[in-house]
Amino acid sequence: MSGAWPQGLPTTLTYPPTGIGAALVGSARRFPDRAAFVEGDRSLTFAELYDQSLRVARGLRERGIGPGGTVALLLPNGLSFPVSYFGAMLAGAVVALLNPAQPAVELRDQLEESSADCVITVPACLPVLDKAAGPRLRLTVVAPAPPDRLRPGAVGLDELLRAEAEPVPSAVAPRGAEELAQLSFTGGTTGRSKAVRVLHRNLTASVLQAACWRSGAVPQLDQDGGLGLRQLPEARHPRSVAPGQVVCVAVAPLFHAMGIVSLGASVLQGTTVVFCGRFEPARYLDLVRQHHANTVIGSPPMFRALLADPSAAGRDLGSVLLVSSGAAPIDQVTLERLHGLFPSACVAEGYGLTEATMAITLGPVGPVTPPPPPGTVGLPAFDTEVRIRAVDGTDEPLPVGEVGEVWARGPQITDGYHGHPELTRNQFRDGWLRTGDLGRLDADGYLYLVGRAKDMLIYKGYNVYPQHLEEVLCQHPAVAQASVVGVPSEGVGEIPVGFVVRRAGAGADEAELLAFVAERVVPYARLRGLRLVDALPVSAAGKILKRRLQEQWTG
Numbered sequence: 035m036s037g038a039w040p041q042g043l044p045t046t047l048t049y050p051p052t053g054i055g056a057a058l059v060g061s062a063r064r065f066p067d068r069a070a071f072v073e074g075d076r077s078l079t080f081a082e083l084y085d086q087s088l089r090v091a092r093g094l095r096e097r098g099i100g101p102g103g104t105v106a107l108l109l110p111n112g113l114s115f116p117v118s119y120f121g122a123m124l125a126g127a128v129v130a131l132l133n134p135a136q137p138a139v140e141l142r143d144q145l146e147e148s149s150a151d152c153v154i155t156v157p158a159c160l161p162v163l164d165k166a167a168g169p170r171l172r173l174t175v176v177a178p179a180p181p182d183r184l185r186p187g188a189v190g191l192d193e194l195l196r197a198e199a200e201p202v203p204s205a206v207a208p209r210g211a212e213e214l215a216q217l218s219f220t221g222g223t224t225g226r227s228k229a230v231r232v233l234h235r236n237l238t239a240s241v242l243q244a245a246c247w248r249s250g251a252v253p254q255l256d257q258d259g260g261l262g263l264r265q266l267p268e269a270r271h272p273r274s275v276a277p278g279q280v281v282c283v284a285v286a287p288l289f290h291a292m293g294i295v296s297l298g299a300s301v302l303q304g305t306t307v308v309f310c311g312r313f314e315p316a317r318y319l320d321l322v323r324q325h326h327a328n329t330v331i332g333s334p335p336m337f338r339a340l341l342a343d344p345s346a347a348g349r350d351l352g353s354v355l356l357v358s359s360g361a362a363p364i365d366q367v368t369l370e371r372l373h374g375l376f377p378s379a380c381v382a383e384g385y386g387l388t389e390a391t392m393a394i395t396l397g398p399v400g401p402v403t404p405p406p407p408p409g410t411v412g413l414p415a416f417d418t419e420v421r422i423r424a425v426d427g428t429d430e431p432l433p434v435g436e437v438g439e440v441w442a443r444g445p446q447i448t449d450g451y452h453g454h455p456e457l458t459r460n461q462f463r464d465g466w467l468r469t470g471d472l473g474r475l476d477a478d479g480y481l482y483l484v485g486r487a488k489d490m491l492i493y494k495g496y497n498v499y500p501q502h503l504e505e506v507l508c509q510h511p512a513v514a515q516a517s518v519v520g521v522p523s524e525g526v527g528e529i530p531v532g533f534v535v536r537r538a539g540a541g542a543d544e545a546e547l548l549a550f551v552a553e554r555v556v557p558y559a560r561l562r563g564l565r566l567v568d569a570l571p572v573s574a575a576g577k578i579l580k581r582r583l584q585e586q587w588t589g
Contacts, residue, residue, distance in 0.1 A: 037478035038413060041401040042250060042269030047242055047416045049445060050255050051211045053234050054241060055124050057302040058084050060260030065278050065304040072325070073113045073309045080304065083116060085199045090121025093194030097173055099152045101126035104217070106150035107289065108132045108141070108159050111309050114177040114191060115288050116297060118154045121194070127152075129216040130229070131289040134158075138165035140227070145171065147229050147453060148217045154191065211235040217452055218291055220388045228457065230388045231449035239445035240391035241298035243415045247396045248329075248356065249303055250274055263302060271400040273355040273380050275328050278304035282329040283321045285310045285336060292360050295392035296331055305329070315343035319351070326353045330376065333361035334368060335515065335572055341371050342514055342537060349375075356399055357381045360392075361577050363411055363483050363501065365508040385411040385481060389467055391446040394418060395481050410480040418444035421466075422475055434477050437484050440469045472499070489580060491520030491528035498530050498559050500580075506554050507532060510547060512540035517570050517578045518561070521587050529562035533583055535570060563587075 039045060050056070061070070062084035070080045078086070099105060105122035107129060109115045122129045130148035132141065134156070145153070145166060152173040155163060157180040167174075172187065179190025215234040219227045238261075242253050250269030254262055263277045282300060284307045286293040300307050308325050310318050319340065322330065337359065340346055354376045364372070364383060372381050382397030395412035398405075406412070414420045421431040422438040432438045443466045450458030461468050472484040484490075485501035492498070500518035507516035515535040520528035534547060544564045552560045565587070571579040 038402050038404055040398045042266050049239050052261055054237050054298050056261035058120050060262040061301055061304050063260055069306045071113055071307050086117045087120035087124055088199040089195045089197045091124035092200055093197040094125040103151040104128045104130055104149050106130040106132050106153045108134050108153055108155040110134050111288050128214050131218050133289055138162045141166035218388050229452040231452050232391055233449050236391045236446050236448050240295050245299040245302045280305040280329055281325050281327045283308045283310055283327045285313050291388040291392045315340050316345040328353055328355045330354050331358045334364050338515055351376050352378045354379045359383045365505045367508050383411045389448055394442045409482050411483055413479050437474045440471045440473045441466045493558055494526050506551050510550050512536050512542035515570055519580045519583045531563040531587055532561045533565050533567050
């Protein structure tokens with residue numbers, strides 16, 4: 035146990051041997067008439083979500099898609115996503131989570147890597163799917179079905195929903211805990227995207243870790259095997275929200291690790307999730323106010339966009355009690371401004387990877403002694419160990435305070451990369467995940483990230499950490515967003531160069547920003563170049579695509 039821990043929470047959880055479908059079974063019984071998902075003027079209650087998921091499950095099984103098969107979801111956020119996701123899970127199939135915005139070449143690779151038998155998608159994705167789909171694909175489900183005639187081998191989701199909603203024994207535990215539940219693809223920010231093998235026990239553990247941490251609760255099974263939460267009186271605090279009373283406006287893509295685990299945790303908590311659609315800061319804030327949302331989940335680029343929007347000024351957003359952030363650390367300037375935008379909220383930063391299903395560390399949302407210091411990304415989640423080791427892979431942990439590579443072990447650590455045993459052996463060792471991130475631990479167990487091991491550059495023999503330079507840039511009042519990458523330079527190894535998006539109306543130029551950084555860092559860590567850009571390239575999960583920035587600089 036670390037020196038710091040949230041008040042009233044146990045350090046360990048009991049993880050029932052159930053599939054994620056048990057969370058839906060439990061919430062459909064506990065909160066049948068509560069809205070589970072809202073999209074515009076349409077919504078689904080928990081009872082309706084369960085009913086429709088069972089219909090999709092039976093419709094898939096009637097078409098030969100069940101245990102042993104793989105259902106790929108090529109869907110944007112919307113009501114069809116949770117129905118399709120839980121329907122495929124209850125059918126006993128493996129779910130492959132695919133980015134609906136990716137080009138045909140990448141989609142083809144992911145369909146092949148996942149061995150998908152079936153794709154559930156939307157009409158807008160059909161042209162790209164036609165270019166990407168191989169002969170293995172047996173069934174295409176379209177939601178909603180286009181008005182023109184569907185091609186051979188395709189059906190509308192509405193047709194599956196006409197199947198009889200028949201509860202089956204596999205509804206709660208569709209496959210064994212050690213069986214594959216889903217394939218989650220990495221973001222590809224530093225290389226080719228890879229399929230991560232998430233077992234049923236990994237998925238259930240990660241969902242429980244997130245939900246119990248936020249709710250101050252522990253898992254409990256009802257008499258029929260439905261999974262729910264029991265809130266602990268000793269863990270309650272002024273920002274506590276009981277299961278069945280949480281409202282969240284969702285913008286994180288559900289095909290991403292953060293999105294899919296948040297989906298499972300939301301269903302487990304009885305949360306009403308309001309889909310935002312295309313992210314527009316003013317509309318997002320309108321939805322938060324309209325629905326009296328008490329939870330906001332996002333990433334630093336999203337929060338910076340909210341803060342930069344003129345409509346944010348003067349809004350009454352006091353209903354928000356929790357702001358949960360992931361994907362990358364928040365710089366201190368943005369963090370302070372977030373507290374101003376959401377005055378009643380705790381801002382909790384977490385850290386995770388697709389290879390860890392989602393979270394490794396979580397920021398406390400309730401009282402903790404000592405309180406989270408500035409710059410931390412939280413404490414190790416329930417039943418999770420974090421160690422800092424030398425970058426060369428030496429097994430012995432480094433002393434407290436020293437920077438090294440972050441390794442993690444826990445029930446949420448996945449089974450490796452699908453079809454890539456060599457990559458798996460390199461990253462997964464004796465139950466430990468080698469994250470590839472650089473960080474340090476303090477004496478109380480709080481983790482601080484320094485950057486990606488692959489991002490660290492060596493200039494004339496000195497280690498230079500881009501994340502620190504980004505934080506310095508963001509201290510300048512003219513800087514809205516910043517990213518620093520290393521590029522090759524003859525004779526010195528690599529040099530750090532920056533890309534900056536200025537705030538609206540700001541007039542700082544490259545020379546001023548370079549001088550600003552030079553005054554605040556050691557000489558060898560100074561930026562050697564800087565470009566002003568209109569926007570930074572980001573992945574669907576909100577992570578900056580540094581490889582693309584390097585290509586822009588050298589190209």
